[in-house]
Amino acid sequence: MTDNKLLEVEHLTMRFGGLVAIDDLSFMANKREITAIIGPNGAGKTTVFNCLTGFYVPTEGRLTLHADDGPRLLERTEGFRIPRNKGVARTFQNIRLFTGMTVLENLIVAQHNRLMEASAFSLAGLFNLGRYAKAESEAIETAKFWLNKVGLYEQADWHAGNLPYGSQRRLEIARAMCTDPSLLCLDEPAAGLNPRESAELNVLLQSIRDDQGVGCLLIEHDMSVVMQISDHVIVLDYGKKIADGDPDAVKNDPAVIRAYLGEEEDDELPPEVAADLHLDPNAH
Amino acid sequence: MDWAYFLQQLINGLTLGAIYGLIAIGYTMVYGIIGMINFAHGEIYMLGAFHSLITFLICQAAGISGILPLTLLLMLFVSMVLTSIYGWGVERVAYRPLRGSFRLAALISAIGMSIFLQNFVQISQGARVKPMQPLVEGGITLMDNGKFDVQLSYMQIVIIVLTLVLMVVFSLLIAKTSLGRAQRACEQDRTMAGLLGVNVDRTISTTFVMGAALASVAGMMVTLYYGVIDFYIGFLAGVKAFTAAVLGGIGSLPGAMLGGLLIGLIEAFWSGYLTIEYKDVATFGILVLVLIFRPWGLLGKPEVEKV
Amino acid sequence: MASAFASSRTNGPEVVKELAFFAVIALMMSVMILGVETVDRPTGLELAVRWDLVLLAIGSTVVGRLGLIFRRENISRLGQAILITVSAVAVFEMFVRFRDMDDRWASPVFLDMAFSSVVSVIVSIAFLAIIFAAAYFSMKDKTAVEVDESAKLSSKIQLMYRSNTKKIGLIGIIFFIIFPFIFGEDRSAIDLATLVMIYIMLGWGLNIVVGLAGLLDLGYVAFYAVGAYSYALLSQNFDLSFWLCLPLAGIFAASFGIVLGFPVLRLRGDYLAIVTLGFGEIIRVVLINWYDLTGGPDGISSIERPSFFGMAEFSRRVPEGSIGFGELFGMDYSSMHRLIFLYYLILALALVTNFVTMRLRKLPIGRAWEALREDEIACRSLGINPTNTKLSAFAIGAMFGGFAGAFFATRQGFISPESFTFLESAVILAIVVLGGMGSQIGVVLAAIVMIGFPEMFRELAEYRMLIFGAGIVAIMLWRPRGLLSFRDPTILLNMSQKEKVAGEMK
């Protein structure tokens, strides 16, 4: 199994002044798997992503990405270098698209580094050399592929800001995929989606895992998404890992139930809460 | 080391710094509450200087300029009131309609306002330097080592004391009154403050008025201290005061004062010991260094980038 | 009008109260600065009183406010138009008094002028009629149908403009190319066109930094200065020709851009603005004080003029060993040759700037600039290096500033720190912003409006900057994003530009 690991997080700690947002967290994520990170609000999930993608420098700990070309230490890499060469791509909890640019442009910007090289840092591009033209048409092909995949081909020339919310979420995923990552980090991709969109998202994520072979880290509050598609679930509470395992095991873990619902006895749960969380398998 | 000379530069620097500090407070408060650089603030200070000069001339014409305390109080009062109205008007005309619009728009509108006010005064009052005779003369000789007298003039005492008094009054105003509370609420979250019944427009207007009042005091001090003003004094003083605000930590009142004092001292010592021509370069150099190494300033809190 | 008030939200006394409030404000603002003039006398400063100005300030404020109230209360277009006309006349009145400072108490200037001759009667009536008509037809009316009509018209214009930008640009270029053939003998026209073209070039250069990359640079004039001084110094000290110095000036300016930009480009928008302003001032202070190198405040004079690509000279007395431009083409000597040559030179430089910018916009670097302007954090998550990307925009913008500076030096033959003040930066920035950030044609329009018109109305020289400042504020209030603030996509997949624009319009 060791050759299958994609991301290794060891003793990650992140403090903001006195606040310990992540406390000695260790976990692994494998290639071609969806690893879900769940936990109550403020548990530190987004902070994990920010450490992985170089927005925060962790107070302590080691983050290793086992890319094709050998292991990389993410905490020592400058933020903007992390997505390069089959690195880590991410989406944001509050969607961050280039709203004034078109959908297609969003996807082409994501292929910046490859295009930049092909344009010889703009010189070849300035004089319209063939090398750049070829790279650009390849970039457009990649963009088209992802446009079709997320069902936005028809809207390719729209301004990204004019898309409906659900499409914006999908576009953000497509944009992250256009950087050709080996690990994709998704921060609450199903937030604000209706049930149909949410089901479509499941299909998309599964296809990213199975067809593209990209490992995913998934932060999600919507348990229907988590339980259906993830291969492995990690539960955080107050920055600490309280459970780690396959979905079924985690679902019934008493520590998890306590973290989500407080200290009360299980049978005192209002039934709709239990149903919402899908913690109780009988609720279906 | 010549201590007498050093002490004299220290006194001069503190005086100058008090003036910068008073202007800087206006930048800091406005930046704190609406997050924009009020580029026209230097011009407000210049207007304060003109208002106090004209008040003095009127007093002179009315024959009451002999009663020094009365003249000084009148100058202070009239200049504060009239200049505040300019502060209010600038916000009302050039910034309020752009609030919530595109970020650069307000800044550019402010630059336009600054050019407008400068030329307005140039045309209506003439481009020439306006001299004024010294009102508060004399001083105390602190030290006399034979070749150099260390002078602390009465004017310098007035400036430092007045600055201290104003600082205390304004700090209390912001810490203790409901106005101060409303200001702090608007700083945190304007929409929410509005929903909770804070009159946001009025709070912001008051902030501009307060900033302008302090700047006008600074203008009056400069008029009295240096005895010459012109329509162009606002630009450099404004940029330096903004530097002071950034140095102290933008949004922090004590920080603005501290920054002002530091800038004043640096300028005084630079001119005293190095080249006077490059003193402005020194100030800007410091601004750049601060922004690179400690963008949140000496007393400010680092801003976290929420992702 | 009474009926109009009756139907509105505000009642009479409240309107009076509002007007009184603004009258008091106007009084307080004008009572000293306008009402009292400080006059230099040998004995010291003295006062002169100008109450008429105060009254006019109050009057125009009240009338203006009334106009706003009318607008707010949806009063008929006729009423609004009358009001605007009256306030326009009042402003005019104030303006003339301001200039002449004489005591015309009894008769308004406007009437005086109107009745002084037949021609001026006609001019005055035409003036009134134009304001009135403009006011009448530009007012929004209550009826929804008409609003619809005007919206349709404006979207038609937009559609036409945006789907034909290429053609419009081409027509513009052709116009500027044949300009000397039309005005070839008119020295001042060519001079003015050259000046406007310098600002167009500076605007296009700054547009890369501000419009595309979204970096607010208040010290652009520093690069202009670096370009000008590097040409002047290289040519004086090392006797290098203009054609060799031109690229060097660009390279120097770009290196300056990189050196200055590197430490500060990570700063947030308005901090960056202040720091760049600081840099602009530092460079000016250094130019003033480094007497040995730059000649200090006296500047550098008799800077060498460019030759005709090293083949011929433009001066009347041609030095040994070279030939005159006229001789080369078998024409008589004319002093206009050099002016026209300079005009074409700056036109070519400006067009190169434009071409490079347009091309860069469609390259990865240009797209990264725009993406960075939209969201820096997202850019970092996509592997774009923010510092280098910003730096490239800064350096390329600076390079064009440097070219323009070298041209300026060779055209004037004399430079001094006076020409590189903050105001100059503000003017260039205003051109970019007024034009509509990122819009190339917008810059041309704005440069003509900001540089061309004021130069034509020389008599207003004193008021130029006053109007300029007020104009910036007014334009920002009217169109916070500038005149032509549309962003055209750099690439389209399914539709043509025309369809895209039409789709957006809906």
Ligand SMILES: Nc1ncnc2c1ncn2[C@@H]1O[C@H](COP(=O)(O)OP(=O)(O)OP(=O)(O)O)[C@@H](O)[C@H]1O
């Ligand atoms: N830059 C920061 N500075 C200070 N505290 C921070 C910072 N970023 C996050 N925190 C704190 O760290 C804790 C974890 O935040 P985080 O955003 O990671 O939670 P989360 O699990 O993503 O929650 P949610 O489900 O609400 O998105 C919170 O208490 C938050 O306030």
Ligand SMILES: [Mg+2]
């Ligand atoms: Mg989160």
